[in-house]
Amino acid sequence: MDRRFARLFKRPILELAPRLVGHFLVRRMKDGRVLRCTFAEVEAYHESEPGSHAYKGVTKRNAVMFGLPGHAYVYFVYGMYYCLNISAEAVGVGAAILVRGLLPPEDEPDLRLNGPGLVCKNLDIDRARHNSLNLLDESNGHIWLEWGRGVPMKSVVMTPRIGLSTRQAPDLPWRFCLPEWNRGRASSAESTNASRRRSRGL
Numbered sequence: 001m002d003r004r005f006a007r008l009f010k011r012p013i014l015e016l017a018p019r020l021v022g023h024f025l026v027r028r029m030k031d032g033r034v035l036r037c038t039f040a041e042v043e044a045y046h047e048s049e050p051g052s053h054a055y056k057g058v059t060k061r062n063a064v065m066f067g068l069p070g071h072a073y074v075y076f077v078y079g080m081y082y083c084l085n086i087s088a089e090a091v092g093v094g095a096a097i098l099v100r101g102l103l104p105p106e107d108e109p110d111l112r113l114n115g116p117g118l119v120c121k122n123l124d125i126d127r128a129r130h131n132s133l134n135l136l137d138e139s140n141g142h143i144w145l146e147w148g149r150g151v152p153m154k155s156v157v158m159t160p161r162i163g164l165s166t167r168q169a170p171d172l173p174w175r176f177c178l179p180e181w182n183r184g185r186a187s188s189a190e191s192t193n194a195s196r197r198r199s200r201g202l
């Protein structure tokens with residue numbers, strides 16, 4: 001275990017989450033490849049707010065969120081794909097960081113990791129094999145965190161989380177990402193909106 005991560009994971013989730021940006025999520029694939037991917041976009045979730053799976057307490061599904069920090073919480077959503085989260089805060093507190101996006105390794109620039117479903121799909125992560133895995137321990141041999149260059153906190157972009165209805169959850173600025181990643185998302189969204197306007201004759 002890297003002692004720097006051990007110290008980092010003692011911080012409250014809103015201090016921890018932005019500090020993960022710029023460090024590495026490493027995945028050893030079945031074929032032996034080791035993919036070192038950079039955290040580009042994460043979101044924080046805490047038991048104190050209704051956007052979190054932990055809001056209504058411990059269940060069989062979300063138990064990892066209430067356990068030791070630094071463990072994988074993997075869930076299946078929409079009957080289609082898995083999402084990878086990392087547990088945070090003290091034992092007994094339901095908190096986790098959703099891995100929304102990663103920069104691919106330099107030697108595999110076309111690997112698509114720009115979304116939580118794509119992260120799990122293209123890194124071959126699922127609940128049966130990886131839920132509750134200790135990501136602070138490289139010896140697990142599957143997925144682990146590795147210290148990188150990081151990003152100055154003043155450079156990390158903070159926005160509201162994505163995909164949550166404000167009728168169901170507060171519009172909290174708990175999404176953190178690289179500046180260039182956020183610009184890319186904004187450009188993509190504008191391009192999509194422009195296409196929709198053209199298709200409607202607007």
